[in-house]
Amino acid sequence: MELGFLIGSVVKIGAILAYLYGLLWVLGHKKLWVKIVGVVAAFAIVQLAFTITIGDSTILNEFDSGLVFQAASMTMIALGLNLIYGFNGQFSLGQWGFYGIGAYTAADITFRWINGDSRGLLVVGIGSILGAVMILGIQKWLSRLRGVPVLSAFTFYLFGSVLVGAVAVVIGNALNPAISPLLGSAYEPGPLSQGIWLQIVYFLAIIFAGVFAGEVSFLFGLPVLSLGSDYFGIATLGFTIIVNTLMLNSDTILPFPEMKGGRGMIGIPKLTTWFWAFFFMLMVIIIMRNVIHSSTGRTILAVREDETAAKAMGIDLASTKLLTFVIGSFFAGIGGGVYAHYIGFLSPGTFDFLAGFNPLIIVVFGGLGSMTGTIAASFGWIFFLEGLLRVLLGQMGPDAPTWRFVLYPIVLLLLMLIRPQGLLGTVEWGFLKAPFVRPRENQHTASDVVEG
Amino acid sequence: MMTPVNPSTPVLEVTGLAKIFGGLRAVSDFNMTIQKGELVGLIGPNGAGKTTAFNMITGLYFPTHGEIKFEGTSVVGLQPHEITRMGIGRTFQNIRLFSNLSVLDNVRIAYHFHSGYSLTDGILRNANYSKNERELTEKTQDFLSIFHLNKFEGEIAKNLPYGQQRRLEIARALACNPHLLLLDEPAAGMNPKEITELMDLIHFIREKFDLTILLIEHQMRLVMDICEKITVLDFGEVIARGTPVEIQNNPKVVEAYLGKGAANVA
Numbered sequence A: 001m002e003l004g005f006l007i008g009s010v011v012k013i014g015a016i017l018a019y020l021y022g023l024l025w026v027l028g029h030k031k032l033w034v035k036i037v038g039v040v041a042a043f044a045i046v047q048l049a050f051t052i053t054i055g056d057s058t059i060l061n062e063f064d065s066g067l068v069f070q071a072a073s074m075t076m077i078a079l080g081l082n083l084i085y086g087f088n089g090q091f092s093l094g095q096w097g098f099y100g101i102g103a104y105t106a107a108d109i110t111f112r113w114i115n116g117d118s119r120g121l122l123v124v125g126i127g128s129i130l131g132a133v134m135i136l137g138i139q140k141w142l143s144r145l146r147g148v149p150v151l152s153a154f155t156f157y158l159f160g161s162v163l164v165g166a167v168a169v170v171i172g173n174a175l176n177p178a179i180s181p182l183l184g185s186a187y188e189p190g191p192l193s194q195g196i197w198l199q200i201v202y203f204l205a206i207i208f209a210g211v212f213a214g215e216v217s218f219l220f221g222l223p224v225l226s227l228g229s230d231y232f233g234i235a236t237l238g239f240t241i242i243v244n245t246l247m248l249n250s251d252t253i254l255p256f257p258e259m260k261g262g263r264g265m266i267g268i269p270k271l272t273t274w275f276w277a278f279f280f281m282l283m284v285i286i287i288m289r290n291v292i293h294s295s296t297g298r299t300i301l302a303v304r305e306d307e308t309a310a311k312a313m314g315i316d317l318a319s320t321k322l323l324t325f326v327i328g329s330f331f332a333g334i335g336g337g338v339y340a341h342y343i344g345f346l347s348p349g350t351f352d353f354l355a356g357f358n359p360l361i362i363v364v365f366g367g368l369g370s371m372t373g374t375i376a377a378s379f380g381w382i383f384f385l386e387g388l389l390r391v392l393l394g395q396m397g398p399d400a401p402t403w404r405f406v407l408y409p410i411v412l413l414l415l416m417l418i419r420p421q422g423l424l425g426t427v428e429w430g431f432l433k434a435p436f437v438r439p440r441e442n443q444h445t446a447s448d449v450v451e452g
Numbered sequence B: 001m002m003t004p005v006n007p008s009t010p011v012l013e014v015t016g017l018a019k020i021f022g023g024l025r026a027v028s029d030f031n032m033t034i035q036k037g038e039l040v041g042l043i044g045p046n047g048a049g050k051t052t053a054f055n056m057i058t059g060l061y062f063p064t065h066g067e068i069k070f071e072g073t074s075v076v077g078l079q080p081h082e083i084t085r086m087g088i089g090r091t092f093q094n095i096r097l098f099s100n101l102s103v104l105d106n107v108r109i110a111y112h113f114h115s116g117y118s119l120t121d122g123i124l125r126n127a128n129y130s131k132n133e134r135e136l137t138e139k140t141q142d143f144l145s146i147f148h149l150n151k152f153e154g155e156i157a158k159n160l161p162y163g164q165q166r167r168l169e170i171a172r173a174l175a176c177n178p179h180l181l182l183l184d185e186p187a188a189g190m191n192p193k194e195i196t197e198l199m200d201l202i203h204f205i206r207e208k209f210d211l212t213i214l215l216i217e218h219q220m221r222l223v224m225d226i227c228e229k230i231t232v233l234d235f236g237e238v239i240a241r242g243t244p245v246e247i248q249n250n251p252k253v254v255e256a257y258l259g260k261g262a263a264n265v266a
């Protein structure tokens, strides 16, 4: 049985890598209809593998499908981290914290919704939209003033956020009585808490969770990134620990009894289907790839390559780093929301800072500055270490799976010795490759003086 | 800058500039005025404070004292990127390319603040993105061909031969569309043939881009050949200024370079 399991696992990992390669290839195809057909097929293949039964289980059994969802959300988190660390060069341990924020935020919205309380959606939704408006507005205003010290700017944003938060709560409380009768309760869902309406709320919950995580990262990153990034890594570690502490005390320090503090939040509707996981994963991949291959993306890379030269090229270091950090955190928030609604239960233990090294290891493993590497490593990592290894070790004894935490660092160490640039270095597949630039005929054959 | 500049306003006017690192006076009481179109050399022995002066002009260092006016506007206290956007471009003594990016991208980066499309356009890949990105790429390719770098456009910058790296750094600085170009030892590490090519290149870009140039250089052949005016710095202080001929015959300069007593021998 063990040999069979082993071979099966290896085949599965190979199949997944082939699948990812195919997905990226088809996404990168020139013809639009091929793209669409390919994406639908990629979705359908996995969907079918979840449903078609061979013998006594589906092709991808319950355990495997769990791994697929975990890998999909890990992909989003790790891509965000790769943007911050691999592409922009800012070592961050905060990604796990933003993942947690996204998970709890999205979970709170839908949990309240199905329990007859619309304030989660209203407050977070209105808050994050107004927050974005507030941030962009203040940014415009400050850029006209010029030369405002970072900490003064931070104070404005902080006051702005408090104000926006208060306004959102007031509006949410005011509108809630009108909406909540339509929501019913957990046992008797009302018209708005089932069917298509619930799906819309789920979608909004995930997006708002991402936006909210992005806004928090803006407030946190503004002072830390502008005042020199030497301590950025430590500060982000602190951030993850603070977020974790708040989760542990969400029912005492924070006014969220439904999150149940250290006991963990239960009863989150399991709304993440493969459709949604696939959808959000593709969304993150496409957004990130388009960001990187844009003019802004090139400034992100320039900052990593050489900060001094970047400044001399007219790049605003602080705002480029901040933008990258916000986008990366947005991805983490989305990943968190997807995870929460797959697993249905959130425990602060999941968001412990030690576990926060997982996406870091994945990013380093796959290659700093390679999206393909991150995607492949997220899936490979989850399937190999969480899937294969956990089961194999599990057969050796009840405590043996803990040995994974010894094996991770060893694997990483070996990789650092053998291939320091990560498995894929900066190689990209298909869709993720930099757009081809056609060489140009010389119209401006320069005068002979510049002969090189 | 959008505002038209009065032709009599000096491009660069530095007065009483000083930089003190701890107890070290790297630059003290540095004065310099550069008119539009001039090609000025800044020379001096190692550690004289030349690079430090550049770093203050470009905003990398905040001056301890003094004033720097670019086209009549003070740039002291501005961020380096703001100064670049006003029109001061520079290269570095030890080449600072974006080593792992392609030659094309090294120059394309320069266009980021007038790329013509926003990040949102980039994410949505709309028509505005495609049009501007294509234009920007073609502009870069044309630009590279002026410098005979077009055949390297897909190459990773760090793989270029040394001389081409210097050339690329100059091209990249020019892509920011500067009015004043600061070159920090552009000939460092070059052989005589490459130096001759560099001199031609400097003449060429000066005409082509209507530039005012300030350059630091240890290669006396280059400085004496192409600069119209020279300022000599020693221990952070200006010890001489004048035409190349005046500088060559200035006993103080000879002394600074060769040590006391040498002036009499020469």
Ligand SMILES: Nc1ncnc2c1ncn2[C@@H]1O[C@H](COP(=O)(O)OP(=O)(O)OP(=O)(O)O)[C@@H](O)[C@H]1O
Residues within 6 Å of the ligand: B021, B024, B026, B044, B045, B046, B047, B048, B049, B050, B051, B052, B053, B093
């Ligand atoms: N960031 C710094 N901190 C402390 N001292 C510095 C710093 N930058 C430069 N110095 C010192 O200031 C003095 C002037 O240095 P600078 O680099 O300006 O000399 P330079 O004229 O460019 O010399 P070279 O011809 O060798 O490039 C040197 O003594 C140098 O050690």
Ligand SMILES: [Mg+2]
Residues within 6 Å of the ligand: B050, B051, B052, B093
């Ligand atoms: Mg120097």
